[in-house]
Amino acid sequence: MITSLTGAAAGSDGTSETLTSPTDRALLGIIRAAADVVVVGAATVRAEGYVLPRRARLAVVTVSGDLDGHRLGDTMEGVLLICPEARAAEVQDRSGLPGAQVVAVAGGDDLEPAAICDALADRGLPRIVCEGGPTLAARFAAAGVIDEYCVSVAPALEAAARPFLPIHARVATDLAGMLVDEAAFSYLRLRPRR
Template identity: 60%
Template structure:
């Protein structure tokens, strides 16, 4: 599928399915800094993070999945909420760690696709004193504060101190909103799907304006747009 760069207005077009197209996308999404927090999510035009099946699978397309892979390839760790790994058929990234944030420590019903090799790259972040249950056998458990709602700044600090300073948050909406409200996100990568669907809640909730600058925008021939927004 073809992608066109509209910000900056180069008008360059590439086939995202080709090797050269992936290299082009990698160059657009590459960051020069050694430590950052990125948000990467997809939304409908009505603000829903999920489609008709209750997951993002009915929203995404091939270009979005390619960009997801590019962003993950630059990261040390992908952070996701426990609710997302229950709802989505989540695959552990090829190289990055996967950190699952849970208030209860119970991953019963998770849909993590974990190979034996990938188990060691799964982390479970819990409040102090919470007992993990139904966690992949080789996963590491990290206890943080004693509060039920783990603070995004705590999560970022814990991962950075363990050698994972390049962080990508993939939601869901509750975790993503807490990261946004805490002001820890350096870059927002948002895919807008050309879909009108019921939205029980926005994919991102904030209590005040967040100062952002458009760093780049791509569109594909199916009407999807791919925004990169940097915090001012």
């Protein structure tokens, strides 16, 4: 995840692209390379114009299948659409991604993070990177399914309508690593205290 000093998850253009740096993108590539799957919410796919990770699979959490604005390409081989069981057919049709595989998760429209993780692990994808957006990442944090937080802090003062991680209760963490580069970006690794 990336944030400004003021807690914004997006820069002036409404995406994280105006907050990031070459070093941040390089670290993101390293994190993705160690993952089996990158999990992201459909709202983030729409807002960011998401592209496919080079090495990991992409899993999009969606209730509706609306992915307008994506830059995922046409074939979608290897893309997973995680959705409520009752909406699987609707999500497949509406996504416009004929090569994507629907992963139907039991329960209602409010998909539980643990159920998402279990569904991915059942498909041989246990190493999960949740890239957000803010709502999905906060749900993963609240559910206690995050082993490590990797947070880049951009040296920017952006207006923040809401925090980059809108949690409602404190998550106690321990510092696992921290770097600061010449451009004044900070890179934090935090582990939840268990």
